[in-house]
């Protein structure tokens with residue numbers, strides 16, 4: 076009925092209009108409809124927002140929504156083309172050719188540009204605006220005819236632009252109770268993959284609006300030396316990974332949050348730097364770090380450091396993993412005997428698995444080569460690795476698994492991957508993100524900045540700038556911290572020369588940190604033997620080291636002595652002499668010689 080009345084009014088209105096030629100010309104140049112009947116509420120300067128005299132429409136057409144001056148401009152330009160083109164071609168065809176060619180090229184360029192913008196806008200709307208609109212519609216009580224762009228402003232570069240502003244025009248009747256505000260913010264955070272945001276509710280006046288800004292991002296760099304105080308004050312169980320938004324400390328508590336950490340980063344993404352940041356803090360507090368690295372050189376910073384075992388060949392890696400699992404089992408036996416307090420004093424053990432996927436396959440292949448007829452089919456090292464993962468917190472044994480893309484199959488099954496409650500990703504593809512942290516979606520944009528990672532824990536992603544220490548800084552930190560722990564707790568007076576290069580006052584090992592004492596982990600190959608058959612603190616010469624069997628680098632003691640002497644001159648990591656014997660023979664600490672020989676790259680020997 077109402078519609079019939081509107082239609083009647085419209086017909087009546089049409090019949091009232093006088094369409095004389097001067098009037099039509101006047102309407103033409105002023106941008107009004109030629110029949111004189113307005114179709115929208117647009118004026119000469121303002122665009123139209125609703126239809127007028129068009130009962131069948133709920134919004135004006137694009138043409139009718141334009142302000143009058145734009146319609147006039149289009150008409151005059153079109154008319155001058157219609158009149159000017161034939162006249163121009165008749166009087167100056169060469170000039171017209173040039174003008175039209177230029178105009179066509181300009182038009183094509185403009186069209187291509189517009190098309191590109193359209194594609195970007197379409198993608199932006201599909202990925203961000205429409206999903207957000209779908210969640211906000213019921214929360215804000217919006218009607219169905221409200222479109223996302225009517226009230227949402229989300230800049231295209233909102234993920235990367237530090238100064239971006241998102242605005243949400245709220246309904247005039249928005250009451251703004253706490254629960255609704257929280258739901259609106261949750262929807263925005265989730266649907267736009269934002270983490271920490273600054274929020275301003277402007278509810279007064281006729282146009283209530285919510286403004287969202289990006290909270291200060293993590294710092295551009297997080298230098299080790301500048302964060303030393305933070306590192307020292309961090310709890311023993313929670314090594315600092317880096318700094319997050321608003322400069323917050325991002326750490327992982329190995330005892331309460333996540334006993335194991337997974338690093339998934341493509342090449343150059345900062346795997347080694349992140350690993351040494353974590354490992355150095357464990358070493359400094361008396362812990363043990365076992366590095367399984369068949370590439371042999373991923374963690375050169377760790378060569379020869381006390382507390383480090385560097386397994387390079389598959390044989391060593393196989394043994395190292397089993398050794399860590401055995402140590403974990405030993406600790407569980409202690410716990411079973413109610414010796415929890417003693418276990419709590421034992422060094423924390425960190426097993427670093429470099430190139431996890433490839434290492435697992437290699438371990439399987441290695442085992443199938445060496446296993447006997449009656450041996451089990453599955454590699455004991457792969458099985459031991461699973462055991463270490465399931466031991467975790469109570470046994471103070473932790474895994475840092477590193478890889479470029481951690482597929483569940485290559486890791487030994489999805490349940491193995493589930494053991495990593497903390498996952499650190501950098502330079503990831505959407506595919507990698509979906510596979511490793513599907514619970515956090517949509518994925519934040521991956522940063523190209525060195526050391527900028529997303530640390531994901533309990534369904535939350537934390538953008539983090541990883542602490543960056545040079546190899547030398549990290550070594551000095553570890554040596555200095557451990558030498559203090561040793562000298563105060565065990566009375567061993569020998570210290571390496573470089574220990575003094577970090578000011579002593581800056582490094583304090585927390586009182587609760589266990590000193591690097593027994594039980595020391597050791598790699599055992601083949602037949603078991605005592606790795607230190609002589610007094611570890613009584614200096615000996617290289618000849619005695621070779622002939623006593625303390626160090627075995629070849630099949631005969633003579634060849635071992637020859638290698639030792641050659642390496643002394645060649646390898647910067649070779650232990651420093653601590654005393655002189657008869658005939659000015661240089662004497663070395665047996666424990667240092669053993670550690671050097673264990674950590675010595677196989678390739679150089």
Ligand SMILES: Nc1ncnc2c1ncn2[C@@H]1O[C@H](COP(=O)(O)OP(=O)(O)OP(=O)(O)O)[C@@H](O)[C@H]1O
Nearest residue numbers: 341342343344345346347348349525526541542543
């Ligand atoms: N937290 C950081 N802060 C500043 N720069 C960093 C950081 N992490 C890594 N970088 C830079 O990136 C480079 C590569 O880092 P890193 O060697 O750790 O990567 P990677 O993933 O181990 O590389 P590859 O896969 O080649 O072994 C470093 O030499 C350093 O210049």
